Amino acid sequence: MELGAAMRERFALDPGIAFLNHGSFGATPRAVLAAQQHWRERLERDPVTFLSWDLRELLPAAIRALAGFVGAREEHLVLVDNATTAVNSVLRSLPLAPGDEVVTIDHVYASVQHALEFLCGQAGATLRLVRVPVPVQGPDDFVQAFAGALTERTRLALVDHITSPTALICPVREIIDLCHARGVPVLVDGAHGPGMLELDLESLGADWYAGNCHKWLLAPKGCGFLWAAPHRQAELHPPVVSYFHGQGFQREFGWTGTRDPSAWLSVHAALDFLEELGFERVRTHNRRLAWDGASCLARAWGLEPLAPREMLGAMVTLPTPRPLPPTIEDCDVASVRLREEHGIVVPIYPFQERTWVRISAQVYNDQSQYEALARALPQVLDTLPAADLPR
Ligand SMILES: Cc1ncc(COP(=O)(O)O)c(C=O)c1O
Numbered sequence: 001m002e003l004g005a006a007m008r009e010r011f012a013l014d015p016g017i018a019f020l021n022h023g024s025f026g027a028t029p030r031a032v033l034a035a036q037q038h039w040r041e042r043l044e045r046d047p048v049t050f051l052s053w054d055l056r057e058l059l060p061a062a063i064r065a066l067a068g069f070v071g072a073r074e075e076h077l078v079l080v081d082n083a084t085t086a087v088n089s090v091l092r093s094l095p096l097a098p099g100d101e102v103v104t105i106d107h108v109y110a111s112v113q114h115a116l117e118f119l120c121g122q123a124g125a126t127l128r129l130v131r132v133p134v135p136v137q138g139p140d141d142f143v144q145a146f147a148g149a150l151t152e153r154t155r156l157a158l159v160d161h162i163t164s165p166t167a168l169i170c171p172v173r174e175i176i177d178l179c180h181a182r183g184v185p186v187l188v189d190g191a192h193g194p195g196m197l198e199l200d201l202e203s204l205g206a207d208w209y210a211g212n213c214h215k216w217l218l219a220p221k222g223c224g225f226l227w228a229a230p231h232r233q234a235e236l237h238p239p240v241v242s243y244f245h246g247q248g249f250q251r252e253f254g255w256t257g258t259r260d261p262s263a264w265l266s267v268h269a270a271l272d273f274l275e276e277l278g279f280e281r282v283r284t285h286n287r288r289l290a291w292d293g294a295s296c297l298a299r300a301w302g303l304e305p306l307a308p309r310e311m312l313g314a315m316v317t318l319p320t321p322r323p324l325p326p327t328i329e330d331c332d333v334a335s336v337r338l339r340e341e342h343g344i345v346v347p348i349y350p351f352q353e354r355t356w357v358r359i360s361a362q363v364y365n366d367q368s369q370y371e372a373l374a375r376a377l378p379q380v381l382d383t384l385p386a387a388d389l390p391r
Contacts, residue, residue, distance in 0.1 A: 062265050131145075143171055146159070
């Protein structure tokens with residue numbers, strides 16, 4: 001089937017909007033939502049049999065399917081609600097002590113930064129948040145940021161596979177090698193990795209990898225995973241202590257209290273959907289369309305890309321064509337106006353004293369939608385009240 005506008009009928013998205021923000025929460029194909037509904041109905045026919053017995057086989061089968069796709073051994077993988085939960089599981093399991101240090105960069109996702117600040121604060125440890133100024137010259141900017149911040153007190157390095165505000169692919173393998181050479185374990189926040197990048201988690205060499213299936217893998221919301229190297233599993237616990245505490249990595253994470261596992265079980269349907277279109281074809285399409293869309297915006301607005309093309313995936317961040325005061329409130333005004341007046345959904349936000357717009361490209365997007373954004377955003381910014389523009 002052709003990718004682009006024709007794909008829109010296979011998603012539940014409002015046909016009246018140009019949805020250019022797959023990156024925030026994903027969007028799920030109708031076939032995957034139907035599979036999720038099937039699982040919910042099966043559960044509700046006999047909740048006890050389903051949750052107490054059937055799930056014992058269904059959950060490992062879902063893990064097995066996902067493990068095959070991300071290059072993991074199934075016994076090293078558990079399902080969680082989302083990447084935030086996966087990251088918190090690792091951070092809360094770390095025995096941080098006063099004087100210890102944790103290193104990451106300022107492109108880190110806000111929720112993860114807050115978790116790091118909170119847990120370092122509780123332990124009397126220090127968070128070293130290294131600034132990597134934009135534009136980024138190349139992958140080495142990220143490697144050098146970590147290299148300059150590691151000390152003998154560093155207990156953890158956290159690196160994004162794809163950064164959220166800047167949408168850049170980080171050289172995770174180089175950073176892992178660097179950190180390991182200095183005896184520092186590495187947690188990769190791969191919230192955007194699965195489905196956007198080809199993964200081989202067993203050979204990547206990370207200590208932990210947190211991933212989402214509800215973004216680029218097209219699973220229903222509430223489907224994330226945590227991969228852990230074998231020597232990290234004994235000390236790793238879910239943030240919610242529950243029924244199988246102390247009974248092993250997979251048993252503990254497999255039951256954190258009564259919940260609806262239908263998003264997890266629908267991972268098969270999401271993989272089937274992508275396989276039908278072609279995994280590599282989808283990745284290539286999305287990357288190329290993001291680049292073409294960004295090039296169209298850059299030309300229209302007279303701007304340069306944020307980083308070399310090799311660092312860009314299926315999302316691209318550009319400066320807004322006219323700077324806004326760098327506050328979330330000011331940016332939200334522009335996002336909401338763009339949605340209400342032009343039917344375009346795209347995130348606008350502040351980062352490093354500037355304001356940015358991040359486009360995503362997915363199988364249901366096409367070039368005309370970025371052209372519409374190129375025309376609409378300057379119009380919205382021009383009509384914002386003067387008080388909302390920089391003084
Ligand atoms: C880099 C990064 N980490 C973590 C998250 C959190 O993902 P979730 O809300 O699914 O936990 C996001 C969400 O966009 C992200 O971009």
